[in-house]
Amino acid sequence: MSDEYYDGFAEYYHFHQEATGRNDITFYTELCRSNPGTVLEVGCGTGRTLIPCAKAGASITGLDLSEDMLTFCKGTMQKQVAEVRSRIKLVKADMTNFDLHEKFNLITTPFRPFQHLTSVKQQLDCLSSIRKHLTPGGTFVLDIFDPDMKLLADTNRAIEFGEEPPIVLSDGRVVSVTYRNPSVDSVNQIIQCEIIFSIKHPDGSYEKLIQEFLMRYTFRWEAEHLLHRAGFKVKSVLGGYNNQDVGAGELIFICEG
Ligand SMILES: C[S@@+](CC[C@H](N)C(=O)[O-])C[C@H]1O[C@@H](n2cnc3c(N)ncnc32)[C@H](O)[C@@H]1O
Structure with a gap:
């Protein structure tokens, strides 16, 4: 019941240091700039990365299962200028099974939403839904932690x-x-x-x-196998948001659909 994990916690989540100190905003805004076109953020939560991406010029759809997280995100969205607001869409849906009738050039998963999926079936269902929404040749970025x-x-x-x-x-x-x-x-x-x-x-x-x-938790090579099973081509793997090699704590898979 991963939607219930966050209900009642959106405000505390948004302001706690693990979220505010993540150092991933520039990574995601630059990713949007270098992959022009529409963006889908899966597990967008309070909009911590979604709003900066929209401010950086991306036309971005945020998908999340938690009503509370989406409500917080809407609140921040409403404080933006009309031009930024017009670039944002929010959708309540389950990342393991969604159909938005639209394809995206870039799909991201900032700060590990994928890790709330606790079975291989859920993981593969999610990757399959994501792949269906990616334009041919588009980029998918899977963001998880490197198990310590x-x-x-x-x-x-x-x-x-x-x-x-x-x-x-x-x-x-x-x-x-x-x-x-x-x-x-x-x-x-x-x-x-x-x-x-x-x-x-x-x-x-x-x-x-x-x-x-x-x-x-999912190990590096296990994730690569999952991504291959789901039809993605892994182009590179980073260990952090400043281009670090694997071993720096994160596992960020840059994939082609
Ligand atoms: C750690 S938060 C990340 C939020 C945001 N991406 C960020 O970087 O701050 C994980 C998010 O995944 C969402 N989530 C968990 N399970 C989900 C599911 N099955 N479908 C869609 N969203 C889900 C949660 O509601 C939560 O907002």
């Missing part, structure tokens, strides 16, 4: 980690963020993840919200 064996083998699962500097939201709420991975199913390659938002409200009350979700 040390972290996966760590059995200290009760511990919260990765404390971020507190965020102050416009209404005065102060939000602290930590993470926990209560379990790793190494047979099925699925990590149980938690993002823990500790919120201090302006009236002095406290609240703790835990966003729980699953992520499937």
Whole structure:
């Protein structure tokens, strides 16, 4: 139920440091510039990368399953000038089965939406839907993390980690963020993840919200095989958004449809 993972968390997601500090915006805006034509962003979420791409001139459709994430995205979209707004379309759909009756020159998946698909069937269904929407010779970019064996083998699962500097939201709420991975199913390659938002409200009350979700990790060569099975030609693989070689933490597959 990956749509429910984000409902109720859009605002916290958008402003937490893992999202704001990702350093991938220029990568995606440049990708749009070097692949002129229409763009589809699969799992567009709050529009963190979609809005900058539209501002950079792309005619872009954002697809997501979470009503809450799309509503946040619409809110940001409405603050843009008319010309930018006119270049954006938002669609609520499941990335494993969608039909937009349109083809795109570029299809992207920023910040790992694909990893919410926990079975090979879902992964292949998603890649098949994506391929159907790509113009012949168009570019598909799959963006996932490179599994870190040390972290996966760590059995200290009760511990919260990765404390971020507190965020102050416009209404005065102060939000602290930590993470926990209560379990790793190494047979099925699925990590149980938690993002823990500790919120201090302006009236002095406290609240703790835990966003729980699953992520499937996929190794580099496994992903290449999946992409080949789905009919894509992998043209290059990057390890980060500044053209790093594989080994820098991310796995970014630049594919031709
Ligand atoms: C980590 S967020 C990435 C959002 C955005 N691309 C970004 O870079 O900030 C993953 C997004 O994938 C969406 N998602 C998860 N499963 C989905 C599915 N089956 N179909 C469509 N979207 C899905 C979630 O709702 C969420 O907005």
